[in-house]
Amino acid sequence: MGFISERIAQMKPYVAGKQLANSLKLNTNEGAYPPSPKVRKVLGSIEVENLRRYPTTDSNALRETLAKHYSVDKEMVYVGNGSDEILAMCFMTFLDDKTEKIAYPEITYLFYDVYANFFQTPKIIIPNKDDFSVDLSEYNDVDAKVIILANPNAPTGSTLTSDEIEIFANANSNKLVIVDEAYGGLGADSVVPLTKKYDNILVVNTMSKSYSLAGIRCGYAIGNAELILGLQCARDCFNAYPLDTITEKIAIEALKDIEYYDMINGKIIATRTRIYKEFRDMGYKVIESRANFLFVRPSNISAKKLYKELARKNVLVRYWDSPRISEYLRITIGTDVEMDILMNYIVEIVNAG
Numbered sequence: 001m002g003f004i005s006e007r008i009a010q011m012k013p014y015v016a017g018k019q020l021a022n023s024l025k026l027n028t029n030e031g032a033y034p035p036s037p038k039v040r041k042v043l044g045s046i047e048v049e050n051l052r053r054y055p056t057t058d059s060n061a062l063r064e065t066l067a068k069h070y071s072v073d074k075e076m077v078y079v080g081n082g083s084d085e086i087l088a089m090c091f092m093t094f095l096d097d098k099t100e101k102i103a104y105p106e107i108t109y110l111f112y113d114v115y116a117n118f119f120q121t122p123k124i125i126i127p128n129k130d131d132f133s134v135d136l137s138e139y140n141d142v143d144a145k146v147i148i149l150a151n152p153n154a155p156t157g158s159t160l161t162s163d164e165i166e167i168f169a170n171a172n173s174n175k176l177v178i179v180d181e182a183y184g185g186l187g188a189d190s191v192v193p194l195t196k197k198y199d200n201i202l203v204v205n206t207m208s209k210s211y212s213l214a215g216i217r218c219g220y221a222i223g224n225a226e227l228i229l230g231l232q233c234a235r236d237c238f239n240a241y242p243l244d245t246i247t248e249k250i251a252i253e254a255l256k257d258i259e260y261y262d263m264i265n266g267k268i269i270a271t272r273t274r275i276y277k278e279f280r281d282m283g284y285k286v287i288e289s290r291a292n293f294l295f296v297r298p299s300n301i302s303a304k305k306l307y308k309e310l311a312r313k314n315v316l317v318r319y320w321d322s323p324r325i326s327e328y329l330r331i332t333i334g335t336d337v338e339m340d341i342l343m344n345y346i347v348e349i350v351n352a353g
Contacts, residue, residue: 007120014114017318024341026332027316029154029183029293031212032271033264033335035250036257039213042249055245057236062248065255066220070192075225078232080242083182083206083219084111086231087148090204090221091119093234094146094176098122103144105134107325109154109180128324132156132287132295136168139175147172150180152188155318155330157289162189169198176227178202183291185210185265186272192222199224209292210265211254216247268292272333278343292333300350303327309349315342 002009017028059079067074080086095102103124104112116123126138132153139147152159169177179191181203194201202223208214221231235242243251254261276294279286285297298306307319307329318330333339 007118011118012114014111018316020314020316022314024315024334024338026334026338026342027318027330028214029209029291029330029332030214031209031264032268032292032333032338033212035212036254036260038253038257038260039250042253043246046246046249051245053245055241055243055248057240057242059243059248062218062220062243062251065252066222069255070222072192072196072222073225076195076222076228078221078223078228078235079248080219080221080231080235081239082208082217083180083204085217086204086219086221087111087178087180088115089231089234089238090146090148090178090202091115091121092238093230094227095119095121100146101142101144102146102148103139103142104148105153107132107153107156109150109182112148128156128158131158133158134160136160136164139168140172144175146176146178148178148180150182151191152183152186152289152291154183154291155293155320155325155328156295157183157287157291157293159188159290162191162194165191165201166194166198169194169201173198173200176200176202178204181205183209183293185261186292187269187290195223199226202227207251207254211251211261212264213250213254216250218243218247218251267335268333271336271339274336275331275333275339275343294331294333295328296331297328298346303329306346306349310342310345313345313349315345317342 062079063074063077066077080089098120101122101124102116103126106125106127124142124144129135134149134153165179177200179201181190182205184190184205191201192203195203202221204221207218272289276286279296283299287295303319307317310317
């Protein structure tokens with residue numbers, strides 16, 4: 001007797017990057033440096049007795065901190081258990097199953113396709129340009145209620161400017177434009193300021209990348225109050241407690257430590273710039289990135305072989321055996337020491353034939 005639904009039986013779930021102990025992990029775009037030292041103080045101050053109580057249902061303290069950080073009203077802020085959960089809530093909130101369509105690039109964050117299939121949402125896939133960039137003019141005439149754009153895009157790292165997104169949103173007021181800024185904070189324009197001007201822009205973000213807090217699962221969305229109320233309604237039909245008590249306290253303290261995160265993200269940007277140049281000097285094709293990773297096409301070895309050889313040396317990078325990108329590797333930017341180890345191994349592997 002089978003109890004699994006036909007929909008789930010046929011689903012192809014999202015496959016995260018490998019998590020292996022004692023490896024050089026450059027495959028899941030985690031922060032290269034530890035989170036703010038203030039986080040440790042939070043953990044040390046937790047009253048264990050209070051953990052028997054449920055967290056607040058509204059996460060008002062964190063929402064107020066985010067609102068102050070981004071200079072928006074608290075009513076424009078939604079929080080959830082990581083940006084992936086928030087993206088799922090977007091499908092539930094803004095798209096009626098099997099009728100209203102969503103459009104997104106052919107090459108982008110794979111979870112969009114997983115969610116479209118899971119929620120049985122009709123999808124319109126728009127090809128990326130030859131250089132993997134996104135041409136927003138291709139989205140003007142699509143019959144879609146929602147457009148979702150990762151900016152910077154994943155896994156390519158290509159980026160749209162705030163002006164480009166504003167022009168598009170202004171010309172397409174009948175479409176909800178969801179901008180996934182998971183890789184923000186590392187040089188790309190944020191469109192959060194546009195949410196105060198345009199009711200059809202919703203920004204989704206996470207504390208996982210530029211705040212080095214992937215382990216706590218904290219995401220947030222910023223948009224007009226009506227969009228946020230819709231998300232809250234969908235969430236409360238699913239889970240009335242958006243964040244646990246400890247996660248909320250950690251996120252608040254991290255958001256306050258602007259100086260620390262400016263420092264470590266500046267280091268990542270500097271390392272990214274150096275490694276980008278080193279790959280280019282080797283003759284490799286590299287997409288210009290404003291994220292914490294590079295999308296690299298080797299010139300003297302196949303991407304698949306290099307991926308496997310690096311894995312044998314316990315170095316993890318990301319590879320997809322998929323059309324258009326099967327000759328590329330996505331490589332997380334780690335510390336300078338970690339990146340030097342990677343580059344030395346690449347030279348060693350290539351020289352060994």
